[in-house]
Amino acid sequence: MKQYAYYPGCSLESLATSYNLSTLEVAQKLGVDLKEIKDWNCCGATAYFPVDELLAYTLVARNLALAEKEGFGEFVAPCSACYKNAYFTNAYLKKDPDLAEHINYALEADNLHVNGTMKIRHLIEVFIEDVGLEEIGKKITHPLKGLRVAPYYGCQLLRPRKDHENVENPQFFESLLSALGAEPVDYPSKTRCCGGSLIVTNRKAALDMVHILLQDAVNRKADVIATTCPMCNVNLEVYQSQVNREFGTQFSIPVMYFTQLMGVALGIKPGKLGIGKELVSGEPVLAFAY
Amino acid sequence: MSERIGVYVCHCGTNIAGTVDVVDVANWAAEKLKHQGVVIAREYKFMCSSLGQELIEKDIKELGLTRVVVAACSPHLHEKTFRTAAKNAGLNPYLVELASIREQVSWVHTDKAVATAKSKAVVSGAVSRVIENVALDEIKVPINANTLVVGGGIAGIQSALEIANAGFHVYLVEREPSIGGHMAQFDKTFPTLDCSACILTPRMVEAGTHPNITLMTYSEVVNVSGYIGNFNVTIKQKARRVKTDLCTGCGICQEKCPKKVIDNVYEAGLGYRKAVYTPFAQAVPNFPVMDVENCIYFKNGKCKACEKFCPTEAIDFTQQDELMDVQVGNIILATGYDLFDATRIPQYGYGKLPNVFTSLEFERMCNAAGPTEGKIVLRDMKTAPKTVVVVHCVGSRDENYNKYCSGICCMQSLKFAHLVMERTGAEVYNCYIDIRTPFKDYEEFYKRVLEEGGHFIRGKVAEITDAARLPEEEGKLIVQVEDTLIGKQRRIPADMVILAAGLEPRHDAKEVGKLFGIACGTSGWYTERHPKLDPVATMTEGIYIVGCVQGPKDIPASVAQGAAASARVLGKIFQKEVALEPIKASINQETCSGCRICNGLCPFNAIAFIADDMVSEINPALCQGCGTCVAACPAGAISGTGFSDGQIMAQIDGLLFRNLEPVEA
Numbered sequence: 001m002k003q004y005a006y007y008p009g010c011s012l013e014s015l016a017t018s019y020n021l022s023t024l025e026v027a028q029k030l031g032v033d034l035k036e037i038k039d040w041n042c043c044g045a046t047a048y049f050p051v052d053e054l055l056a057y058t059l060v061a062r063n064l065a066l067a068e069k070e071g072f073g074e075f076v077a078p079c080s081a082c083y084k085n086a087y088f089t090n091a092y093l094k095k096d097p098d099l100a101e102h103i104n105y106a107l108e109a110d111n112l113h114v115n116g117t118m119k120i121r122h123l124i125e126v127f128i129e130d131v132g133l134e135e136i137g138k139k140i141t142h143p144l145k146g147l148r149v150a151p152y153y154g155c156q157l158l159r160p161r162k163d164h165e166n167v168e169n170p171q172f173f174e175s176l177l178s179a180l181g182a183e184p185v186d187y188p189s190k191t192r193c194c195g196g197s198l199i200v201t202n203r204k205a206a207l208d209m210v211h212i213l214l215q216d217a218v219n220r221k222a223d224v225i226a227t228t229c230p231m232c233n234v235n236l237e238v239y240q241s242q243v244n245r246e247f248g249t250q251f252s253i254p255v256m257y258f259t260q261l262m263g264v265a266l267g268i269k270p271g272k273l274g275i276g277k278e279l280v281s282g283e284p285v286l287a288f289a290y
Numbered sequence: 291m292s293e294r295i296g297v298y299v300c301h302c303g304t305n306i307a308g309t310v311d312v313v314d315v316a317n318w319a320a321e322k323l324k325h326q327g328v329v330i331a332r333e334y335k336f337m338c339s340s341l342g343q344e345l346i347e348k349d350i351k352e353l354g355l356t357r358v359v360v361a362a363c364s365p366h367l368h369e370k371t372f373r374t375a376a377k378n379a380g381l382n383p384y385l386v387e388l389a390s391i392r393e394q395v396s397w398v399h400t401d402k403a404v405a406t407a408k409s410k411a412v413v414s415g416a417v418s419r420v421i422e423n424v425a426l427d428e429i430k431v432p433i434n435a436n437t438l439v440v441g442g443g444i445a446g447i448q449s450a451l452e453i454a455n456a457g458f459h460v461y462l463v464e465r466e467p468s469i470g471g472h473m474a475q476f477d478k479t480f481p482t483l484d485c486s487a488c489i490l491t492p493r494m495v496e497a498g499t500h501p502n503i504t505l506m507t508y509s510e511v512v513n514v515s516g517y518i519g520n521f522n523v524t525i526k527q528k529a530r531r532v533k534t535d536l537c538t539g540c541g542i543c544q545e546k547c548p549k550k551v552i553d554n555v556y557e558a559g560l561g562y563r564k565a566v567y568t569p570f571a572q573a574v575p576n577f578p579v580m581d582v583e584n585c586i587y588f589k590n591g592k593c594k595a596c597e598k599f600c601p602t603e604a605i606d607f608t609q610q611d612e613l614m615d616v617q618v619g620n621i622i623l624a625t626g627y628d629l630f631d632a633t634r635i636p637q638y639g640y641g642k643l644p645n646v647f648t649s650l651e652f653e654r655m656c657n658a659a660g661p662t663e664g665k666i667v668l669r670d671m672k673t674a675p676k677t678v679v680v681v682h683c684v685g686s687r688d689e690n691y692n693k694y695c696s697g698i699c700c701m702q703s704l705k706f707a708h709l710v711m712e713r714t715g716a717e718v719y720n721c722y723i724d725i726r727t728p729f730k731d732y733e734e735f736y737k738r739v740l741e742e743g744g745h746f747i748r749g750k751v752a753e754i755t756d757a758a759r760l761p762e763e764e765g766k767l768i769v770q771v772e773d774t775l776i777g778k779q780r781r782i783p784a785d786m787v788i789l790a791a792g793l794e795p796r797h798d799a800k801e802v803g804k805l806f807g808i809a810c811g812t813s814g815w816y817t818e819r820h821p822k823l824d825p826v827a828t829m830t831e832g833i834y835i836v837g838c839v840q841g842p843k844d845i846p847a848s849v850a851q852g853a854a855a856s857a858r859v860l861g862k863i864f865q866k867e868v869a870l871e872p873i874k875a876s877i878n879q880e881t882c883s884g885c886r887i888c889n890g891l892c893p894f895n896a897i898a899f900i901a902d903d904m905v906s907e908i909n910p911a912l913c914q915g916c917g918t919c920v921a922a923c924p925a926g927a928i929s930g931t932g933f934s935d936g937q938i939m940a941q942i943d944g945l946l947f948r949n950l951e952p953v954e955a
Contacts, residue, residue, distance in 0.1 A: 169637070
């Protein structure tokens, strides 16, 4: 059976442990063999690339080299930022021999070499494309019937791969939610940026963006927002109270990882999925667990 | 040394001389290829000029040249020029070779030393090859004076009328039930705002009644064979299920037909027609057609209301498609364009947000004979808009869809702005990338719309949404656009948005092109013979392209092309016969093994198998000299005149300098 190189990324070890827990539980349930890459390092996230591109690429390339060395063919990241960085680095390694030479020169110090032969996948792709919606549907024991879920793609999940699907109006997240029995909510800002790390450097601008996202989802009567990225999850959930203060709104909409929703639908105990750690109560989802 | 060869190296101004040392090439040829028979090698600024040609002609006569090599541009451009010059001087034109040192050398290299060395190789190859050339005689064939025009829009109508008025017969084939094309759908035409129907319908009627025009509507070309002067065309007449000899066009059948169908073609989905219908009141011809897919009788065997009420018994449910063959000498393609499908840009909301309209829908809405009788209203068909946004460049000038500019949409959008302001008094915003108004009186029209109070925002629209964020946006469409002139993001609340969708090649342009033996460019429009100097001819002799098939254009340009192609066709007809290239393939029956591999490969169906002798044979009248069979024949039994194995091997030897005399140590 196919084994995937699993790259959890830093967030899943700290802020987003519930994403990590639910990912591993769901993967096991669906028979997806995720094997964590040994000795992986941070991908540089959004911060390192503007500082020094070459070093940032090298940082990512080290993870790819480790995965290549262990003989993996596919590299899976649950975080959209990690995914995007790996995707681009891998693509540039193949297209730009000069860059590859520089990177490999640096990696030599670590006795590593990268070829750029890895197939880079986001976790949600693996579930949808490799396991398949039909297969997932068969294993659903607790369908999320009537639960209105706003699928939040964010930007980095889609922007690296223009050839893959319609970037402006993708549908795969909706299809997954439908397979879980939930009701996907159509709202206009599903692929809009959440502000990312601007929340630290330019709080006002980021809150504006979070405000729009929350408003659109609430206007379309979503019960919960589902995310595919720890950064998006934090911005939408943790900053709700600040948005409320800033804009005089009264948002209180739960924000959960798509893997948590999958886990509930697959009959996994909420505790094992990290449910209960959220700041805005996941009550509407929890109701389906029993 | 039996041959006397002249080599002529062209500077082409600086086109060649800028990258290739032409003097060096000429001197080299004179010295190093002397043993091959080169008696003179010259260079000249413009070989194709009359003085350049005279130079060659003079040498042929005075030096008794028997072969000529011109090192200049691609044979596509000037092979004919130099062959004609040779002919004028009494030399068989097929003893002239062109060595392409412009397209294949100077334009693709930057290093002068490399380019000069490569030019020598190309010249050397041409000299070796030209020795093997044989004199050929052109084949003359008579030209059939009939012409086929495919497509009955304004460009095709113009072509047909010009030729018919000159006294020659035209078959005008149209896919839809009526001629008229897109122009018949419009209300006003820019920049004069004269009524489209008023200027078009007289032409339609003239084409419909002209004694020299056989009008074949609701028909399609299904097969084309032959060559210039002698095309054989098979046309499918789709079953109208209305007998045209009995029908008087009274319209009672449409009136009585109980089945209403959304008209996606003529009304752009905004209005209805019946299952038996003429697309519009001024249709030419005025005979209806029956839409079998929607007809109640064809669905459940009942109804026949049309037949019951028809006063002349013209309805015939049993009618079938018919094929007919026509012989023509020339073909003009005027099959037009498709509108860009705006649903492909989901962020503009077309198909999802009801009050987002396409330009064609809006044209129908403005038309007094259209579904709203000319009233500009929202999708509810009654509310007049107070704010309208026109979005330019929808699907055009966009890396994700079509890179080209569709040309007509700026003026069309300005026209819309004017009509909205005139008829509703609403505020109109035009969101544009650049306003392009290059032709006569166009810029003045732009000025006029500005003076009338139209708002113009320079910026590409990012999104159209109904998700309101501010109280004044409630219930409106919000157009999000960056105003690049003031450097600010703007959100414009509007009641109606019109998408100025671009023009695209017909969805089946590629297949149709194949049918007629012509090619599409990278954007899908048919490729003209020369972009500036021969815009209506194609690389296939006898096939012409006019109007939007060649690229987006407005009505005046389409009409001009229609007339231009007719002039070209009439010129051919008056010549009465046409000289065909003698470059043909032939099969040596002694060595042909009868394997029949070539039979299926020939794109022109020129090869027949003679079962009695177990060999294949090529019909020289149909052969276009493409060389496919020559390359494919496993026995080497097929050879092409002008491209014999001997010529090609000699050229390769020359390119590799194997023809040079060994240098003595």
